[in-house]
Amino acid sequence: MMADIESTETTETRGTLLVVDGHSLAFRAFFALPVENFSTASGQATNAVWGFASMLSQVIESEKPDRLAVAFDVKGGTFRNTLLPQYKGTRDAAPEELLTQLPLIQRMLAALGVTYIEKPGYEGDDVIGTLATMGDHAGYHTLVLSGDRDAFQLIDDRVTVLYPGHHFKDLKHMTPQAVVAKYKVTPAQYPDLAALRGETADNIPGVPGVGDGFAAKWINLYGSLDGIREHADEIGGKKGEALRANIDQVMLNRKVNALVRDLDLGVTVDDLTFGDPDVDELDALFKQLEFGPRTKNRVLKVFVSGRSVHGTDGKRTGTGAAGSAGAKAEDESGLTIPEATHAAGAEDIALWERENLPAAEDGANDDADANNVPNLIIHAEGDDRPGRVSLEAVTLLAADRNTALVLDALFGTDMAAALEGLLDRHRSILAVHGYKEHLHLLAAYGVDVPQPAFDTKLAGYLIRPDFHADGLEQAASQFLDLHLDEEQPKATQGLLDFDAEPDDSADSGDGESDERRKQDATLLRHAAIVAALTRELGPKLEACEQTKLLSAIELPVSRVLFGMENEGAKLDMRRLDDLRDMFAAEANQAQEIAWDNAGSRVNLQSPKQLAKVLFEDMGLKPTKRTKSGSYTTNADALQTLYVRNADNDRASGFLGALLRHRETNKLRQIVATLIDAVNPADGRIHTTFEQTVAATGRLSSVDPNLQNIPNRNAAGREIRSAFVPGEGYESLMSCDYSQVELRIMAHLSGDEALIEAFRSGADFHRYVASLVYQLPVDEISADQRSHVKAMSYGLAYGLSTYGLSQQLKISPGEAEGLKAKYFATFGKVHDFLESCVSEARERGYTETMFGRRRYFPALNSVNRVARDAAERAALNAPIQGTAADIMKIAMIHADEALRSAGLNSRIILQIHDELVVEIAPGEAEQATRLVREAMEGAVSLDVPLDVSTGIGPDWQLAAH
DNA sequence: ATGCGTACGTA
DNA sequence: CGTACGTACGCATG
Numbered sequence: 007m008m009a010d011i012e013s014t015e016t017t018e019t020r021g022t023l024l025v026v027d028g029h030s031l032a033f034r035a036f037f038a039l040p041v042e043n044f045s046t047a048s049g050q051a052t053n054a055v056w057g058f059a060s061m062l063s064q065v066i067e068s069e070k071p072d073r074l075a076v077a078f079d080v081k082g083g084t085f086r087n088t089l090l091p092q093y094k095g096t097r098d099a100a101p102e103e104l105l106t107q108l109p110l111i112q113r114m115l116a117a118l119g120v121t122y123i124e125k126p127g128y129e130g131d132d133v134i135g136t137l138a139t140m141g142d143h144a145g146y147h148t149l150v151l152s153g154d155r156d157a158f159q160l161i162d163d164r165v166t167v168l169y170p171g172h173h174f175k176d177l178k179h180m181t182p183q184a185v186v187a188k189y190k191v192t193p194a195q196y197p198d199l200a201a202l203r204g205e206t207a208d209n210i211p212g213v214p215g216v217g218d219g220f221a222a223k224w225i226n227l228y229g230s231l232d233g234i235r236e237h238a239d240e241i242g243g244k245k246g247e248a249l250r251a252n253i254d255q256v257m258l259n260r261k262v263n264a265l266v267r268d269l270d271l272g273v274t275v276d277d278l279t280f281g282d283p284d285v286d287e288l289d290a291l292f293k294q295l296e297f298g299p300r301t302k303n304r305v306l307k308v309f310v311s312g313r314s315v316h317g318t319d320g321k322r323t324g325t326g327a328a329g330s331a332g333a334k335a336e337d338e339s340g341l342t343i344p345e346a347t348h349a350a351g352a353e354d355i356a357l358w359e360r361e362n363l364p365a366a367e368d369g370a371n372d373d374a375d376a377n378n379v380p381n382l383i384i385h386a387e388g389d390d391r392p393g394r395v396s397l398e399a400v401t402l403l404a405a406d407r408n409t410a411l412v413l414d415a416l417f418g419t420d421m422a423a424a425l426e427g428l429l430d431r432h433r434s435i436l437a438v439h440g441y442k443e444h445l446h447l448l449a450a451y452g453v454d455v456p457q458p459a460f461d462t463k464l465a466g467y468l469i470r471p472d473f474h475a476d477g478l479e480q481a482a483s484q485f486l487d488l489h490l491d492e493e494q495p496k497a498t499q500g501l502l503d504f505d506a507e508p509d510d511s512a513d514s515g516d517g518e519s520d521e522r523r524k525q526d527a528t529l530l531r532h533a534a535i536v537a538a539l540t541r542e543l544g545p546k547l548e549a550c551e552q553t554k555l556l557s558a559i560e561l562p563v564s565r566v567l568f569g570m571e572n573e574g575a576k577l578d579m580r581r582l583d584d585l586r587d588m589f590a591a592e593a594n595q596a597q598e599i600a601w602d603n604a605g606s607r608v609n610l611q612s613p614k615q616l617a618k619v620l621f622e623d624m625g626l627k628p629t630k631r632t633k634s635g636s637y638t639t640n641a642d643a644l645q646t647l648y649v650r651n652a653d654n655d656r657a658s659g660f661l662g663a664l665l666r667h668r669e670t671n672k673l674r675q676i677v678a679t680l681i682d683a684v685n686p687a688d689g690r691i692h693t694t695f696e697q698t699v700a701a702t703g704r705l706s707s708v709d710p711n712l713q714n715i716p717n718r719n720a721a722g723r724e725i726r727s728a729f730v731p732g733e734g735y736e737s738l739m740s741c742d743y744s745q746v747e748l749r750i751m752a753h754l755s756g757d758e759a760l761i762e763a764f765r766s767g768a769d770f771h772r773y774v775a776s777l778v779y780q781l782p783v784d785e786i787s788a789d790q791r792s793h794v795k796a797m798s799y800g801l802a803y804g805l806s807t808y809g810l811s812q813q814l815k816i817s818p819g820e821a822e823g824l825k826a827k828y829f830a831t832f833g834k835v836h837d838f839l840e841s842c843v844s845e846a847r848e849r850g851y852t853e854t855m856f857g858r859r860r861y862f863p864a865l866n867s868v869n870r871v872a873r874d875a876a877e878r879a880a881l882n883a884p885i886q887g888t889a890a891d892i893m894k895i896a897m898i899h900a901d902e903a904l905r906s907a908g909l910n911s912r913i914i915l916q917i918h919d920e921l922v923v924e925i926a927p928g929e930a931e932q933a934t935r936l937v938r939e940a941m942e943g944a945v946s947l948d949v950p951l952d953v954s955t956g957i958g959p960d961w962q963l964a965a966h
Numbered sequence: 967a968t969g970c971g972t973a974c975g976t977a
Numbered sequence: 978c979g980t981a982c983g984t985a986c987g988c989a990t991g
Contacts, residue, residue, distance in 0.1 A: 612987055613972055632972065640973060672974065675985065702981060704977085711983045714976035722975080747977090803979035812978075874978090882980040886977090890981095918977045918981090 021072030023141040023275055024065065025134050027152035028078040028122060032058055032111055034153045034170050036104045042863075043473055043484065046296045047850040049866035051103040055110045055295060063308040065151055065168065065177070073146065073278040076115055076122040077133035078108070084129055086262045090210070102868050110295065117287040118309050120280045125269055131156050135265035137275070138165050144275040151177075155200065156263050158185055161193035190222040198231040201259035202249075210259055213252045215245055224249075231260055283309045300486065341534045344403055344410040346526060349417070352424035358411040359428050362404035364435075380437035380460040380540050381405045384429065385533040386447040388415070390440075391709065392571035393685045393692035395450045401529050402428075405537040410530055419452065426453045437540040439463045439478055439532075441561055442697065445568040457561050462539040464560045467698035468552040469543065471860050474699065482535045485542055551857055559856070560697065563894045566901045566913065567695045567705070573924070574690035575712065575914050576732035578960070582681050585725060589674035596667035603660035610667050613639045620647065624657050641668060673722055676715070680728070683710040690732060695916065702883050703858045703890040705916060713917045715961075729922075729961035734910070736927045740964040741937050741955040742920035745770060746889045747802050753947040754855070754884065755838030759831055764949035771795040777831045778824075797828050801835065802885045804878030839881050846880040854887035855945070892944045892951070893919065900940035909933055922961060930957055 035057025044053035066074070115122050123133050134150055138160045141148040150157050151168045158180060161167055167180040178184065185193045202221035204212020212221075224241070228234045234241075235257070238250050249256075283306065292302050349355050363382060386400040396415075403410040413421065425448075429436060436458035438444050443463075444455050466473070466481050475481035547553050601607050604623070608615045616639045620626050628637035629646050637643075648661040683691045696706045707713040715729075716722025731737055748770070752760040763773045768783065775794040776783045793814055800810055811821035829836040846852045847866065851859045860883045864876035897913060900921065904911055910926035911933040921941070925933055934955050941953045956966030 609987075611973095611985085614987075634971065636972090638972085668974085672985090676975070679984075696982095699983095700981060704981060706982050707976095708983065711976080714974090714983070716975060718976085800979060803981095805979045808978050810979090878979065879981090886981060889977095920977085 019147055020145040023073040023146040023148045024071035025137045025150050026076040027130050027134055027154055028076045029130055030153040041103060045863040049863040052295045054104055054107040058111050059305050063305050066308050069149055073275055074120055074280045075137055075278045077130035078122060078124045079130045080124045080126045084127055090258060090262050113291055117284045117291055119282045121278050123271055132266035132269055135160055135267040136269040136271060139267040140275050146275055158193055158196045161185055189218055191225050195225050197260060197263045198225055200263055201256045213248050215248050220245055342408060343534055344408045344530050346410040346412050346530055348412050352420040355424040355428060362407050362409050363432055381435045382432050383437050383533050383536045385536050386444050388447050390443040390446045392446060395446050397447045397450050399529055401533045403533040403537055410533060422451045422453050430456050434459055439536045442564040442568050460540055462536055462543055463698055464556055465543040465547045468555055469546050472701040478532055478535055486538055555858055559894050562898045566897050570914055571692055571694060573912055573914055574692035576690050576730050577684050578728045578730045581728040582677055586677040589670050593667055593671040593674050596663045599663035600660055600667060603656050626657060679710050701860055703887040712915055723962055726962035727960045731924050735924045737925045737957050737959055738961050738964045739923040739925050739957045740920060741953055744952045744954055746919050747885050748798055749949045750885050750888045752949050755834045757832050757834035761948050778827050793824060797824055802882055804881050842881045842884055843877050852880050852883045854884050854891050856891040858887050896941040896944040900937045903936040903940055
């Protein structure tokens with residue numbers, strides 16, 4: 007321990023004591039880490055435990071304390087509650103999911119050999135105060151790890167508080183100087199300041215309108231709280247008034263926030279050793295919590311004193327690597343950074359291939375012997391947005407030899423050809439993070455990437471479909487638990503200034519190559535991450551039986567999507583402009599009328615201002631509230647108000663105009679977004695289809711979203727007329743599945759009546775209504791048909807009878823009756839939906855027909871709202887997911903059929919159950935047949951898959 | 967500038 | 978008080 011060198015005290019420093027506020031740390035961890043990403047299959051939340059372990063390890067590693075103790079609050083009140091009944095009232099409402107983790111944290115501490123201390127009747131803070139005092143007397147420097155600012159009063163030359171900043175991971179060393187800098191008062195004065203300001207987190211009111219600033223000003227003016235009280239009359243203004251009105255509360259606060267520093271804890275500081283963990287117990291606990299080996303090793307490494315748990319033996323040394331001996335470079339997160347060379351020409355690529363990859367057998371199957379472990383990583387970086395692609399650099403990595411080859415952007419055609427050849431020869435061992443993105447990046451140089459053996463982005467999605475890995479680094483931290491600093495090394499933080507690189511602008515003129523070296527370093531690091539992810543996710547994917555889905559569906563569909571994004575959809579610019587002007591004129595007109603009626607120029611796009619006009623100025627009776635408590639002004643509510651206030655000219659005039667404005671302004675906005683998205687180079691919109699976003703397996707479309715172009719009413723539908731065939735094409739074809747989700751429900755449930763309804767080929771909803779109401783088909787009224795239709799569709803969403811009644815504007819009783827009749831007719835559908843949920847509760851996940859999984863830890867939540875929501879999602883997931891699988895298969899088949907028939911017609915859009923195909927001259931008939939067959943034949947169910955198709959000069963007219 | 971809430975478009 | 982998405986705006990934060 008180096009600390010004693012600094013000591014100028016007469017007493018020798020014995021070392022460092024670390025005292026941890028257990029509750030505060032658990033609390034911080036719980037709210038900093040998303041519980042969705044940290045829970046076991048059985049639904050136990052583990053985010054606080056993981057965060058606690060992670061943070062504690064980090065602090066021990068950086069501070070290297072000699073003694074350690076963790077203080078916890080004890081259930082039940084403390085002396086503070088008798089003083090101030092509402093004290094920490096908000097904290098008792100700590101979420102169940104956090105409370106269940108506290109015992110686990112204590113069990114972990116016990117296994118790690120760490121002392122934790124609770125003192126009935128007192129808080130963890132008092133224990134901490136006492137320990138800090140004890141540490142001081144025993145000659146230790148004390149570090150207090152706490153997110154509770156009450157601890158600041160303990161700070162002095164020998165006590166430092168480590169306070170989590172905004173990021174939970176970065177800790178501020180709160181020294182006396184730091185406190186003064188931040189609050190303008192000394193640590194000893196801090197409780198006075200806190201008493202004045204109050205503490206929302208602890209449910210302690212301060213002086214209204216007084217924050218840190220005024221509190222500090224007064225303290226410095228009058229020295230202390232007592233001084234302030236004496237001079238309270240001299241303080242003018244509203245704040246002075248507020249102070250006088252609340253002075254009793256403040257004095258009480260001050261009593262409550264003083265920490266006790268002389269408890270009898272029954273231990274001495276010298277007893278608080280650590281570093282002798284019970285590995286078996288820790289193993290058992292981490293297994294139960296489903297923490298990976300990396301987490302365990304990282305924690306153990308820190309807690310096992312003296313011994314290093316590093317070299318997990320059995321690491322194979324590379325076989326005679328050509329000229330690359332020496333220690334492997336490891337970066338701070340433990341990744342091994344590959345040795346790299348730059349390729350200057352095609353020969354370098356060939357040479358690297360010979361030296362680093364297994365010899366490809368001549369002819370067909372390349373590295374088939376290489377026991378199928380993906381070992382060749384290709385990793386390209388650049389802008390991969392379709393329509394504006396630019397490649398920066400690409401690296402090849404032979405993972406087992408840790409050797410990389412970097413190709414800088416702007417390589418020539420000979421290198422492109424060499425690269426393509428290499429990829430093709432070794433495609434069976436090729437892995438990539440984001441096949442679709444790589445197709446875009448490399449296509450810019452004329453390089454086609456063959457279907458790789460593995461894709462870490464898609465694999466991560468299949469393993470955890472509801473985890474949103476935004477980038478490679480996030481995927482890495484999720485699956486590898488390497489903890490990496492955020493994506494870019496953005497401007498060095500103030501704290502690190504002292505080790506910033508010297509400025510090299512003046513000397514050497516080497517700035518550019520230095521820059522390039524840095525770029526290389528990130529590129530190589532990213533390639534190394536992909537390699538690590540490949541090793542980690544391959545077996546995981548296998549373990550949850552998703553491998554087939556990757557190779558047979560996701561990877562091939564990536565290729566189809568690449569084509570769709572690359573081609574884009576042609577827009578008729580003049581039509582768009584006309585539409586925008588038309589909608590804009592209508593919106594403006596409606597706005598004028600609304601303003602006339604309102605008597606003021608309210609912003610019609612501000613729900614807040616609207617609520618004021620409607621419910622205050624006009625005095626209308628509100629309908630429903632939003633979830634945050636304000637009165638809703640959504641279309642439903644406006645409609646209700648409109649009907650209800652038909653006799654009020656001003657109100658109904660305003661509401662009518664507002665409703666028109668809402669609709670037409672929305673359309674104007676949509677058109678404007680489309681205009682903005684048209685690529686001027688080709689007059690087409692190149693959306694991006696996200697393949698790893700929707701938890702059910704669906705695609706989504708962004709930048710812009712082309713899956714929500716209006717279709718439900720005539721005015722909106724006009725926008726579709728701006729989607730037209732491009733040059734060299736003659737028409738658009740739209741093909742969609744009719745009632746896929748219902749058909750899937752019929753198939754999966756095996757309900758004979760529902761299956762027969764589909765096989766009969768009759769008007770489905772009318773047929774179903776006739777069964778439900780036990781009437782002949784031709785006696786079904788329009789109302790009956792629409793009610794049954796809503797019921798049918800609602801089923802797959804877990805629609806409640808309340809929701810059904812609301813939607814159909816019938817009484818809950820009638821809705822209940824309809825539901826009962828429906829289930830009496832289709833009993834197996836009911837059983838099937840229930841079994842979806844119960845099976846998911848048991849196994850922890852749902853499965854589509856093709857084995858795609860989605861996990862539902864919340865099914866066992868004690869929170870009813872969360873649990874109910876999970877149940878609805880769990881009943882929907884197999885249905886929506888199967889439909890998504892079927893469409894993906896159809897897309898792969900349709901694309902393949904069009905290509906192998908040599909047609910130029912191509913799929914350009916997918917809207918969940920619809921494909922839009924751009925038809926080349928003379929290909930209409932053949933393309934229709936091929937796409938229809940692909941869609942109808944994607945899978946064989948107990949009911950037919952019905953596809954309807956239409957062709958026209960634009961998307962609107964292609965409807966059928 | 968960034969994040970949240972509200973609203974609304976699609977299947 | 979129906980599933981799955983993406984986007985735009987206002988407004989309150991920094």
